[in-house]
Structures are given as C-alpha cells and as structure tokens.
Amino acid sequence: MLQNYITDVLFKQQTCSIPQVGTFTIQHIPAHYSVVEQVLTPPRQQVNFETRWEDDGSCLHWISQKENLVEQVARLKMEKYLQEFRESLQTGQPVDLPGIGNLRLDPFGQVRFTPQELPDAWQPIPLQPVLRPEVAPKVLQGNTEVVNHEVVEHTTVVPEEFESQGRFRWWWVAVPAVAIAGVVSFFLLKDQFSGYTPVQETTATPPAAIEEEDSVQAAPVVPAEPVSDSITYYVVFQTFKTRETAEKNYAKRLAWGHKEVVLYTSKDSTQYNLAVKFHTLPADTAQAKDSVALKFSAPVRIEY
Numbered sequence: 001m002l003q004n005y006i007t008d009v010l011f012k013q014q015t016c017s018i019p020q021v022g023t024f025t026i027q028h029i030p031a032h033y034s035v036v037e038q039v040l041t042p043p044r045q046q047v048n049f050e051t052r053w054e055d056d057g058s059c060l061h062w063i064s065q066k067e068n069l070v071e072q073v074a075r076l077k078m079e080k081y082l083q084e085f086r087e088s089l090q091t092g093q094p095v096d097l098p099g100i101g102n103l104r105l106d107p108f109g110q111v112r113f114t115p116q117e118l119p120d121a122w123q124p125i126p127l128q129p130v131l132r133p134e135v136a137p138k139v140l141q142g143n144t145e146v147v148n149h150e151v152v153e154h155t156t157v158v159p160e161e162f163e164s165q166g167r168f169r170w171w172w173v174a175v176p177a178v179a180i181a182g183v184v185s186f187f188l189l190k191d192q193f194s195g196y197t198p199v200q201e202t203t204a205t206p207p208a209a210i211e212e213e214d215s216v217q218a219a220p221v222v223p224a225e226p227v228s229d230s231i232t233y234y235v236v237f238q239t240f241k242t243r244e245t246a247e248k249n250y251a252k253r254l255a256w257g258h259k260e261v262v263l264y265t266s267k268d269s270t271q272y273n274l275a276v277k278f279h280t281l282p283a284d285t286a287q288a289k290d291s292v293a294l295k296f297s298a299p300v301r302i303e304y
Helices: 001-015 058-066 071-090 160-168 171-190 207-215 243-255 282-296
Strands: 013-017 022-029 032-034 039-041 043-051 095-097 101-105 111-115 138-141 144-147 151-155 229-240 261-265 272-280 301-303
Touching: 001 013, 001 022, 001 058, 001 071, 013 058, 022 171, 039 229, 043 071, 043 101, 043 111, 058 071, 071 095, 071 101, 111 151, 229 243, 243 261, 243 272, 272 282
Parallel strands: none
Antiparallel strands: 013 022, 022 043, 032 039, 095 101, 101 111, 138 144, 144 151, 229 272, 229 301, 261 272
C-alpha cells in the first residue's frame, strides 16, 4: 500500500521523502540537439533517488486524506507501512514501486534504485542542416569568392587611385568657375565701396551692467522623480502550519537550485508559505501566477 502512496505523492509534488529509506525526486531534462548524430532529443523526465531524507509530512498528509484518518491515527498507520516496507527490503528481493522503478538491498546493505523509464510523448526527431546557395555565407580568399567550398565568382582588386581620381577630377571645373565669379564681383562692387570709411565702435558696456549680469545665477534644475506603477507581491505555491516543516522544505528547495524561492510568513503568523517574490505591473500578475504554477506543478495564490 505504501508503494502506491509514494507514487501518488511523487507525481503530485515532484518529490517524496520516505523516513529511514530515502528521497525520490523527478528531474526535468530539457531538449538537446546532437550535432554529431543530427538528432533532436525532446524534453523528458527522470526519477532520481538518494538515501538522504527529511520527513516533510507529505506522505502522512496523503495517508490521512486517502484513508479518512486523523493525523495521530494516520501516523500510526504510516509507521506500520514503513515497518512492512523495510522488512520487504531486508529479504533481498526487489520492492516494486508502480510507475517509478524498484528498490533492493545490495550485499553491502546499501539501498539501490533501478528507475523505470517514464513514457515520453515525443520521439527523437532527425534534423539535417540545409545550405542554400543564395543564403550560404561567402568567404573571400585572396581575389576569389568561395561559397560552400566552390568558386562562384572571380573578383579584381580595385586600386584606390581610381576612386581618388574620380573624386577629385571635379576640381578642374569648380576652381575656374569660382575664380571667374570672384573677378566679376570685384569689378561690380568696386565703385560702391570706393568712398566707404569704416566707423569705429565706441560704445561699451557700462560697468554696472556687467556687475548686474555677473550677479545673476541660474536656478538649479531639480529632476522630476520617476513615477512607477509597479507593485510588490508574493506568489505562494506551498503552505505549512509549523515553522520547522516550512524551514526544512525551504532548505530543500534551495538545495535543488530554486534560488528564487523565499520563506514568507502570513500577517497573522499562523501560516508559513513558500513563495516567489515579484515586482511588476499589476497587469503582469496573471503571467507571474502561471509561470510559478507551471514550474512547481502546484496551485498558487497571490498575497500582498
């Protein structure tokens, strides 16, 4: 009976800790493309087992719900299941866990786990790169252009002098035109400026005006404070009644690499929550809830 409960708890919350036996976890392996074999392997799941364990109360809670028992009676029932489970291991025969694998004791008394391959919805896909001549990269080797290791065009180096001559040859037309225009303007304006006498500038700025200008200082510009509509909130995905259990689960999450998880205590200090803290616009709260629910496979809620 305990084997079925282990399977239910493991696939419900991605981990299951069995006191005095070990801990099962489900590892998510992302998709991978092999360049050598040219095969795209789809994402998959794998069940891992380690002999370290911490009783988080998940199995006890599941037994209490499934068999409609109060917590004290469910604890006695669980101890009976654990005793039968350990006695089965001591016989040396494999203990089957439906949908997970089996456990057995080796000659040295160590618990060994043989995982059962989880069914995959997708099969590996063979992929081959396609190189089209019109989009293939071109490589210039000396004076030769090469595409896909094939010579497609021969080019000739253009000397820089040719471009320079084309750029400066217009000076032969521009310089004479400017000279002729200058001579014509000189003869047309010579008579008008023959009797012109320049007037010397005698006005000066009064000292009082200078002192007044120096005494004026620009007022400092105070930058406006930016306005932000973002809010801070917590997306809770797991709740505990005791602080000790919450801290154990929090440490376990950090050991698994979930650095974004925080231990959040309710305002009345009656519940201890594992949550992810966000600081976003109010319109992005739905997206934050969906991402946390998808990652931890659990119902979530928002607390401010």
